[in-house]
């Protein structure tokens with residue numbers, strides 16, 4: 294047990310004393326006293342436990358404000374540590390548990406001499422609505438003799454026949470990629486009637502339809518789905534068709550109510566009945582559902598940005614967005630121009646070069662590149678790796694450690710990682726820049742992950758294609774594409790690039806664009822931009838939001854939610870979204886603190 298020399302108290306005693314003081318201040322409903330237990334510069338991140346929102350407040354005034362609004366209804370108590378706290382460099386780390394009036398929660402506390410520096414509080418279950426897990430798992434078999442026996446398969450069939458015909462689902466999730474599927478699994482466990490709809494033929498087709506060389510860029514430890522980890526022999530980077538098969542299998546075994554070949558045509562919310570009218574085309578049949586809640590899980594990498602250029606109509610070759618790129622096989626010996634220099638552009642250029650195409654990459658703005666092995670080792674290794682697992686950092690624990698770092702200071706944890714990567718791969722970056730590649734490390738040198746959280750673009754995780762650019766095998770051209778002729782791509786400086794195929798690897802638009810398509814422009818504008826932190830860096834305009842805009846939390850449009858992100862985010866945040874939906878289904882009061890404000894339309 295660590296002992297503080299000056300005071301003679303142990304770290305355990307220090308944390309216990311802080312938790313007891315905090316609880317006493319909450320019990321006395323004394324927000325100022327509780328806030329005084331925080332350091333002058335401090336951060337409290339709450340995921341649904343106090344705020345029925347995903348919110349971070351800062352400093353004592355922020356803490357007091359949050360508490361004044363929430364402490365009465367939350368009635369938090371029974372704070373305790375869940376394992377022995379540790380201390381390093383003057384900061385005590387403690388894992389904590391507590392309960393609220395309606396649920397059970399866990400979190401993390403970092404204490405300095407001045408008080409709490411960071412606090413994370415997260416709801417994980419609702420009292421009386423616990424998931425049927427472990428000891429509480431369903432019996433399955435019904436022993437005894439019963440003439441009216443209904444088997445599991447019969448019950449499932451009856452449910453699917455009733456749903457949408459004689460019984461309305463409480464939630465409709467539009468989009469059955471990894472996001473919709475993970476949320477569907479959680480809703481099933483929580484007993485929330487739902488249907489996940491997707492226009493593709495089968496779950497997993499989102500991945501099957503992508504270019505054939507694609508493998509996940511994130512490693513297996515980062516990618517588990519809720520409840521069911523990948524087996525221990527699963528590859529580090531799953532090939533796209535393998536992850537597709539896993540998603541299909543997972544959808545089935547987790548009993549997600551999933552309608553394939555179903556396109557959502559429109560959705561409207563009735564303010565008086567508090568119901569959505571969702572019009573679906575289910576394999577040619579029009580079905581109208583009236584759920585109370587609507588989740589758009591239509592993908593942040595789903596709405597292609599395709600530039601409109603003069604001459605696209607006269608160009609005699611083929612042209613498509615990267616999301617429609619079928620793979621390289623048909624392009625052996627062809628001249629291909631790939632517009633863009635981020636992940637998809639590099640992956641596509643690499644695969645085309647492998648089959649013998651003549652490939653040119655057009656770089657329009659600078660890109661951050663990090664080699665996959667360096668990212669795995671220095672960026673993710675302490676949390677998501679075999680090494681982390683051996684050190685007792687399970688994926689669930691890693692998710693919580695990650696969640697405990699407030700976004701406001703996250704870049705300060707990332708900057709040293711990227712400084713180390715820069716040093717380790719110096720020769721690689723020198724070669725790239727010598728080849729004329731414009732490379733950056735993010736506006737404040739915080740690297741890839743902050744770019745992802747802030748703008749969801751602007752980087753490449755290098756799995757080999759960067760070398761092709763560095764050594765000239767893939768030709769690199771800088772500039773802005775202004776038009777196409779019958780046979781070529783034309784740049785602003787007059788350069789002409791002969792092409793049989795043009796691939797627009799030009800990224801994706803904000804998710805509220807989906808709300809404009811399916812609901813209305815008015816609702817899309819009411820909700821505002823989705824994603825980003827308001828960091829004031831490139832493509833992430835301020836003001837500071839504290840959390841990712843509009844993701845997994847209440848929006849300005851009642852009963853409309855956005856879900857998605859990478860596999861880690863889908864896994865972790867689907868829990869908080871599912872709990873928010875479950876509470877509403879059960880009529881548990883959910884007073885929202887700090888509802889998302891709108892500062893940008895897209």
Ligand SMILES: Cc1cc2nc3c(=O)[nH]c(=O)nc-3n(C[C@H](O)[C@H](O)[C@H](O)COP(=O)(O)OP(=O)(O)OC[C@H]3O[C@@H](n4cnc5c(N)ncnc54)[C@H](O)[C@@H]3O)c2cc1C
Pocket residue numbers: 467468469470471472473490491492493499503507508509510511555556557558590591592593594595636637811856857858859860861
């Ligand atoms: C090249 C590439 C590589 C990537 N690599 C990784 C990686 O390694 N790891 C990772 O975590 N992420 C990766 N991503 C990001 C990945 O796209 C997202 O993480 C993931 O697809 C998000 O899942 P999702 O369920 O939110 O959205 P999607 O997978 O895009 O699913 C959205 C679904 O919505 C459906 N849909 C849309 N509109 C409608 C409608 N009107 N009606 C019915 N259905 C509709 C679509 O058919 C689609 O199936 C990569 C993306 C790309 C493009």
